[in-house]
Amino acid sequence: MEPNIETFLECDADYETAKLVLFGAPFDSTTSFRPGARFGSAAIRHESFGLESYSPYQDADLRDYEIFDSGDLELCFGSSEQALAEIEARADEILRDDKFPLMLGGEHLVTLGAFRAALKKYPDLQIIHFDAHCDLRDDYLGAKLSHAAVIRRCHDLIGDDKIHQFCIRSGDREEFRFADAHTNLHPFNFDGLKETVQALTQAGTPIYLTIDLDCLDPSVFPGTGTPEAGGVTFLQLLQAIMTVAKANVVAADVNELAPMLDQSGVSTATACKVVRELMLALLAE
Numbered sequence: 001m002e003p004n005i006e007t008f009l010e011c012d013a014d015y016e017t018a019k020l021v022l023f024g025a026p027f028d029s030t031t032s033f034r035p036g037a038r039f040g041s042a043a044i045r046h047e048s049f050g051l052e053s054y055s056p057y058q059d060a061d062l063r064d065y066e067i068f069d070s071g072d073l074e075l076c077f078g079s080s081e082q083a084l085a086e087i088e089a090r091a092d093e094i095l096r097d098d099k100f101p102l103m104l105g106g107e108h109l110v111t112l113g114a115f116r117a118a119l120k121k122y123p124d125l126q127i128i129h130f131d132a133h134c135d136l137r138d139d140y141l142g143a144k145l146s147h148a149a150v151i152r153r154c155h156d157l158i159g160d161d162k163i164h165q166f167c168i169r170s171g172d173r174e175e176f177r178f179a180d181a182h183t184n185l186h187p188f189n190f191d192g193l194k195e196t197v198q199a200l201t202q203a204g205t206p207i208y209l210t211i212d213l214d215c216l217d218p219s220v221f222p223g224t225g226t227p228e229a230g231g232v233t234f235l236q237l238l239q240a241i242m243t244v245a246k247a248n249v250v251a252a253d254v255n256e257l258a259p260m261l262d263q264s265g266v267s268t269a270t271a272c273k274v275v276r277e278l279m280l281a282l283l284a285e
Contacts, residue, residue: 007069009048009276010062017066020100020283023090024072025110027083028258030146034225036258040271041072041104043259048272057238060280067279068099080109080145087113091251095121100282104275105255107225108135108147111210115154118251122206126162127154128196128244130237131212132228134171134185136178147256155182164196166240167215170228189232190240201247209244209252211237211278213271223267224256234270238277245281254278 011022024041031037053062073090075083087103091114094101103114108131119125129135129151136155140146144153155163163183167190171179179185186192200207214224217231232240257271 006045008045009051009272010053011067011069013066013068015068015070018068018099019065020067020102020279021094022067022069022102022104023094024104025075025083025087025106025113026072027075027077027105027110028107028225029077029083030080030109030140030143030148031107031225032140032146032148034258034261036260037105037107037225037256039259040106040255040257043268044104044257044271044275045069047265047268048276050269051272051276053276055277055280057277058242058280058284060284062276062279065279065283084109084113084116084145088117091117092120095251101251102279102282103253105253108210108212108255109145109150110255111150111253112145112153114251114253115208115210116157118206118208119157122250125158125206125208125250126200127151127158127164127208127210129163129165129210130167130215130240131165132167132170132214132231133212133226134165134168134175134179136171136175136183151183152178166190166193167232169230188230190236193240193243197243197247204248206248206250207244209249211241211252211254211274212256213254213274214256216270221267221270223258223260223262225258225261234273237274241274241278242281245278245284249282252278252282
């Protein structure tokens with residue numbers, strides 16, 4: 001008999017041989033509306049067995065790649081900074097071993113920990129951000145570390161014109177004004193993504209890709225903490241992922257699945273498929 005160790009579908013290679021390392025960041029202590037994203041990474045892992053390893057979209061199979069699933073971190077729910085430090089340490093280790101870190105959230109604040117690690121290795125790093133929300137508040141109810149402020153905290157680290165935001169359709173007026181002055185915000189859809197990726201690729205710029213699953217329309221993905229009408233379809237997101245994956249993406253995350261908010265299981269199944277397609281796109285030669 002073998003021990004019952006659950007991994008994401010086919011992600012059972014040895015760490016030493018793996019090119020891509022998956023890890024979960026089950027944290028949602030700053031969620032501002034409906035909590036539950038802390039259960040997202042475990043649900044994605046558990047429900048992945050409802051998927052085939054083969055993608056007909058990309059004619060590629062997870063079985064053909066070496067992927068290691070390191071499981072979920074055990075994060076402190078009483079301290080956002082401590083949780084972020086633990087996430088940063090895990091991403092640091094993966095990057096130090098010249099492997100690709102793919103993090104599953106959790107709420108969107110977890111991005112800051114992994115981004116800090118990637119920025120240390122790639123000081124000219126830029127961000128491509130898929131989301132319904134700007135996440136550019138300077139604080140949320142006084143908290144500087146919030147899922148509503150995560151991209152603003154990333155901006156604190158890298159400055160102007162290095163954050164490229166797509167699908168954004170929600171935020172307060174000050175966030176949109178900040179974006180006009182400091183980020184490259186593309187509202188509502190993926191218009192401009194191809195041109196952005198081409199420019200970054202030509203410059204050889206390393207990219208951190210962060211995908212908040214609420215970029216998807218709630219009719220496709222209701223199981224999230226802050227659903228926003230007017231989002232993209234799964235196929236539009238898939239095409240966007242395949243577009244970005246052609247560039248120099250050095251780290252990535254997928255976040256904001258709250259599985260219990262969609263009892264049908266459709267949101268979790270969609271998240272699993274997004275993760276499968278993202279891994280295959282990133283690993284394609």
